[in-house]
Amino acid sequence: MLARWGDLARGIGDDAAELDVPPGERLVVSTDSSVEGSHFRRDWLTPEEIGWRATASALSDLAAMAARPLGLVLALCLPDDWRGALDGLADGVGAAARAAGAPIVGGDLVRGSELALTVTVLGSAASPLGRGGARAGDLVCVTGALGGPRCALAAWVRGERPAVSHRARFARPMPRLDEARWLAVHGASAMVDVSDGLAADLGHVAAASGVRIVLDPSRVPRVDGATLADALGGGEEYELALTLPGRATDPGVLDAFMARFALSLTIVGRVLAVDGGRAAHAGASGVVLDAGADAGERVDLPSGHDHFSS
């Protein structure tokens, strides 16, 4: 693997790797496992795609915090019958790490009965952006278009070949690292990556921020062929969902984002204060689907993506 990674692999050889966190910045760390059978099946993805996806999904947690990647470590559990795929896995991990500017600074290779890649990402930010900063009056935005991964999964489970565009969204997600830092600089108050499903992830923001979020289903951007349930309930999108104070959503900011990144940024809802009657109405998740400004008819939300039930 070291041979395939070249100068992307740094400092491997000692018992542990050394990294420098820029002065004045905090360390940000997250770990993410991708396991055959739970997260993907062997006949769905190439080894390169498995490596890319495992790495990109871990890096997406740094994006959610608006952190800059410093490096990553990979623990690879490799069954004997996957040994021939080692180069491909390494290439996929390497490509995603290189695209993010994250050197691979350590790893552990063990034998097991089931392919598992655990990627721990290290990043830094002067002020990491959490989930707890949404305030009443903020607008809720999402990058990109949703539903592709769930459509791809559904096709595979039916024994069909997914649409190329859906498959790509599942197989080669892009962690929105640069986009997240740009949005933090331009005023984002809370951010999350869409890994459990938009509705569930916004529920995390609502809970952490102590607010209600009202989502307009008609505004949620979907890839071609995706239903609303695909777009709201599908996990592993690795797009960003965020809140922006109203002033930050002047057309200039949205337009500047889209021009800079060639990626859509769509207003999908708004943040309201919790008040007694309405909080109860919003249900446990704190997220309400509501097509109008004042209506408030409750729609049962699809539950979040759960590896143990899917």
Place this chain on the structure above:
Amino acid sequence: MLARWGDLARGIGDDAAELDVPPGERLVVSTDSSVEGSHFRRDWLTPEEIGWRATASALSDLAAMAARPLGLVLALCLPDDWRGALDGLADGVGAAARAAGAPIVGGDLVRGSELALTVTVLGSAASPLGRGGARAGDLVCVTGALGGPRCALAAWVRGERPAVSHRARFARPMPRLDEARWLAVHGASAMVDVSDGLAADLGHVAAASGVRIVLDPSRVPRVDGATLADALGGGEEYELALTLPGRATDPGVLDAFMARFALSLTIVGRVLAVDGGRAAHAGASGVVLDAGADAGERVDLPSGHDHFSS
């Protein structure tokens, strides 16, 4: 798991955890997987011991660098038939983390067919101690007594019950974190934790430092019942092997270490310069077993511990 960890778990809830590296110190990071079937068998250890051992072995990599733990993240791959053991696993991870003063700052829980714990440890040190600093004239030392884990493994593989003392060395290793930092302050020039076997790990030091290491087999401290092969070739000891300039091994330093930590520190060999003839004689590993000062009769070393062959 959060309930069992109490205030040991910190900052879990955002997409990633935040930590501060002390100003002037470098971040040190390592990842380590423990997989059922490769690293242990279910009937050998309790869930608490499995959790402790996975965590302690990862922390030992910080000890090897003389780094202070800042925190750790756990990726747990849990088969359905291990769900009942989750509390025990969490308790074991928690106990080892607490003993090391390392908060648990993040995790990932996924379902799989095979129990696997991947622990990524984060630490810091102003000057992390690597493997490359051994110099001709240094003495080679090891903490504790070796051979216990290999004796325990051999007993289990024979279908026998290991001696209690051997079993404890396998099931509940102690990462030598405080000891390592003390040794770094007192002049250690290179250090490694004994995870592959003393001979193999000193081979890593010899290679990284560009030196030869001559080991006196009669000096290698063994637990009761262990053979020389057990002590030189057995892995997963998690003791420290290190080099110390001769002046640092004045009796005062060795005695002070033993008084401070109630743990033996034994001189087991010496570091020699590589010279043409002798380097060839030392073999590829750079480590020679030699009972005399000048003799140099080559002894075939047991190869290092290898999960794929053991």
